[in-house]
Amino acid sequence: MTLALGVLISGRGSNLMAILDAVASGTLDARVHLVASNRADAGGLEHARAAGVTTAFVDHRAFPDRASFERELVARLRDAGAEWLVLAGFMRVVTAELLDAFPGRVLNIHPSILPAFPGLDAQAQALAYGVTVTGCTVHLVDEGVDHGPILAQAALALEPSESRDDLAARLLPLEHALLIATLQRIAAGDLTVEPPASAGGRPQVRFRGGAPRAAGASEPRFGPRGAT
Ligand code: GRF
Numbered sequence: 001m002t003l004a005l006g007v008l009i010s011g012r013g014s015n016l017m018a019i020l021d022a023v024a025s026g027t028l029d030a031r032v033h034l035v036a037s038n039r040a041d042a043g044g045l046e047h048a049r050a051a052g053v054t055t056a057f058v059d060h061r062a063f064p065d066r067a068s069f070e071r072e073l074v075a076r077l078r079d080a081g082a083e084w085l086v087l088a089g090f091m092r093v094v095t096a097e098l099l100d101a102f103p104g105r106v107l108n109i110h111p112s113i114l115p116a117f118p119g120l121d122a123q124a125q126a127l128a129y130g131v132t133v134t135g136c137t138v139h140l141v142d143e144g145v146d147h148g149p150i151l152a153q154a155a156l157a158l159e160p161s162e163s164r165d166d167l168a169a170r171l172l173p174l175e176h177a178l179l180i181a182t183l184q185r186i187a188a189g190d191l192t193v194e195p196p197a198s199a200g201g202r203p204q205v206r207f208r209g210g211a212p213r214a215a216g217a218s219e220p221r222f223g224p225r226g227a228t
Contacts, residue, residue, distance in 0.1 A: 003030035003049075003187045006082030008073070008090035009037045013044015014108055015088035018176035019183070020051045028180055029147065029187040034080035034165070036073055038092055056081055060092060067223075070097035075198040080108050086179070093145060104193045109179045111171050113137060113153055117145035123168045134167070135217065136175045138182045140193070140205065149193070149205045153179045154217035177214035185212045 007016050016035060022028035035048035036056040039218065049057045056076045063069035074097070077085065087094070087108040112122035112135040117129070126134040135155035138156035154174050185191060185207055194204040201225055 001027070001187055001189060003028075003183060004081055004083040005030050005033045005086060006030045006036065006077040006084070007032055007044075007048075007086045007088050007113055009035060009042050009044040009088050009212055010039050010091040011042050011044065011089050013042060013047050013089065014172060015086075015176060015179055017047050018043045019086065019088070021052065022046065022184075024051070024182045030183060033082045036075065038069075038090070042135075044088070054113055055091070056080075066093075066099045070095060074098060074101040076197055086183070087141060088179075090094050092139060093141060098118055099141060099143065104140060107151065107179075108141045108146065110137050110138055110139070110146045111168070111173050111175060112146075113155060114139060114146055114150065118144075122146075122165075123171060123224055124164045127162070127164055127167060131158065134171070136171055136214075138212075139176055140203070149190070149203050150209075152182045152212040152214075153180055154214040156217065171213070173214055174214050177216060178212065179212055181212035 007019060009016055019030060021029065021121040023030050023032065032053045034056060035044060037045050038058060038060045040057045045055050058068045058072055058076065083105065085102050110122060112126055113135045117125040133155050134152055136189045137153045138151045142152060152226050156171060156174060183206055190208040192206050196202055
C-alpha cells in the first residue's frame with residue numbers, strides 16, 4: 001500500500017528530506033501529498049518545493065485558538081489526500097481536533113528514548129541528566145507532549161564529554177533511519193493497532209515480524225516487549 005503522507009514541520013526539515021529521498025529512491029513506498037508548516041521560514045518548505053511537493057504555510061498566529069488552527073490544517077491535509085501524518089519537527093502541541101481526523105495515524109519522531117526527556121532540546125536534557133545511553137523514538141501521537149504508543153526506538157551510547165551539538169549530529173541519521181524503517185513497515189501493512197485492553201489503558205501496537213530497526217543503532221531494544 002502506498003502511504004499517502006502529510007508532513008508537518010516548523011523548521012529545518014531534515015526528517016522530511018529523509019522521507020522525500022527515501023520515496024525518490026524507492027526505499028519507502030509512500031507519496032508526500034502535502035508539507036505544511038506553521039512557519040513561513042521553515043527550511044523544509046524549500047526542500048519540499050524543490051522536490052515538487054505541494055506546500056502550505058498555515059500561520060497559527062492568524063487563528064483565535066488551537067482548534068481553529070488545526071481545523072484549517074486538517075482541511076488542507078484532506079484536500080491534498082493525506083491519510084497518515086508525520087510530525088517532523090512540528091513545534092506545536094496537537095489536540096483532539098487534529099488527532100481525531102487521522103485516528104491512530106499520526107506519528108512523531110523525538111530525539112530521546114521516551115518517556116525520558118520529552119519536550120524541547122531532548123539532547124541537552126539527556127546530557128544534563130548524565131545518562132550514558134540515549135536515542136530516538138518514533139511513536140503514535142496522543143494528546144500528551146511527545147507521548148503515545150511507541151512504535152520503534154533506537155539507542156546510541158554517549159561519547160565521553162560529548163557536546164550537545166555533537167550528540168544531536170550523531171542522533172540525526174539514526175532518527176532518519178528509524179523514521180523511514182517505521183514508515184516502510186507501516187506501508188508494508190505490518191503494523192496493527194488494537195484498542196486498549198482496559199479502560200484508561202494504552203492502545204496495543206504490534207509489528208508483524210518484530211519492530212523496525214535503524215542501521216547504526218546500539219544493540220536495540222524495541223517496545224512493546226514481546227511484539228511480533
Ligand atoms: C528532530 O530532532 C526531531 O526528532 C525533533 O525535531 C527535530 C526536527 O529536525 N522532533 P528536522 O527539522 O527534521 O531536521
